[in-house]
Amino acid sequence: MDTFTLPTALEAEMLDHARRGSPNEVIGFLIGPGGTINMPHRIVQMDNVSTNPTWYCEPDAEQLEKMFAELDAFGEDHHAVYHSHPISPSAMPSDKDISQAEDLDTVHIIVAPNAVPAIRAWRIEARREGRVAVEVPIVRTSSADQIVTMQAHLVPDNVVGLAYSTSAGEVRSLTRVRVVRMQTDSVVVVHERRQTTIGLDRIRSVQLLEEAALGARRRGFAAQLLRHAADLIDEHRIGDSRAAVEASCHALPGLRPRMGE
Numbered sequence: 001m002d003t004f005t006l007p008t009a010l011e012a013e014m015l016d017h018a019r020r021g022s023p024n025e026v027i028g029f030l031i032g033p034g035g036t037i038n039m040p041h042r043i044v045q046m047d048n049v050s051t052n053p054t055w056y057c058e059p060d061a062e063q064l065e066k067m068f069a070e071l072d073a074f075g076e077d078h079h080a081v082y083h084s085h086p087i088s089p090s091a092m093p094s095d096k097d098i099s100q101a102e103d104l105d106t107v108h109i110i111v112a113p114n115a116v117p118a119i120r121a122w123r124i125e126a127r128r129e130g131r132v133a134v135e136v137p138i139v140r141t142s143s144a145d146q147i148v149t150m151q152a153h154l155v156p157d158n159v160v161g162l163a164y165s166t167s168a169g170e171v172r173s174l175t176r177v178r179v180v181r182m183q184t185d186s187v188v189v190v191h192e193r194r195q196t197t198i199g200l201d202r203i204r205s206v207q208l209l210e211e212a213a214l215g216a217r218r219r220g221f222a223a224q225l226l227r228h229a230a231d232l233i234d235e236h237r238i239g240d241s242r243a244a245v246e247a248s249c250h251a252l253p254g255l256r257p258r259m260g261e
Contacts, residue, residue: 047059
């Protein structure tokens with residue numbers, strides 16, 4: 001994994017969780033559609049039941065079992081685990097974090113509210129000389145970035161996987177559907193030979209699996225819009241938002257935007 005995509009809303013939620021839990025460490029999981037490793041759309045917070053919670057995290061076993069049962073039922077997966085370092089000046093894993101990490105295939109995120117940056121992602125690798133922590137660069141995305149990317153994928157005849165929330169607030173996943181048409185506030189898809197209509201405001205994430213010719217043209221148009229937005233940001237000198245727009249362009253599969261031309 002070259003980078004880890006982190007929606008800014010989830011970043012804020014993790015920081016809030018860490019601050020509320022201080023001086024104890026907190027722990028939780030970033031959840032996304034099954035079959036992907038870099039599309040988190042929600043967080044599951046866990047109780048820290050460690051006997052020394054100011055220095056170590058241990059998730060509640062019953063909560064953990066319930067979470068994995070729900071992931072299996074809804075076709076989701078955990079894309080990362082996070083825990084906090086409440087008083088640490090650095091968001092780096094400790095020697096104990098590295099030696100006791102159980103899942104080496106999962107990204108490990110450290111949340112340290114007093115550090116700059118406060119959130120960093122790591123992969124724990126087992127090497128001949130022992131375990132080491134390798135940093136995974138974080139690509140932050142805003143809700144606006146995600147909307148542009150999702151709508152560029154929801155094109156007739158595209159095959160996608162998507163996650164959406166139900167009216168009861170539960171998150172469900174459809175691992176493979178064909179887009180029939182876009183409507184003003186919804187998308188119609190075919191799943192197991194049945195048409196389903198899903199409101200756009202309920203869609204949490206979209207994964208492009210197969211792209212129709214129309215989808216490729218629309219994706220290119222979306223990229224042009226993002227580059228135009230970047231030019232406007234430069235013109236009006238709006239902070240470092242240009243970097244966020246460039247990251248959004250890279251989030252569109254197969255696209256290599258040339259910024260600054």
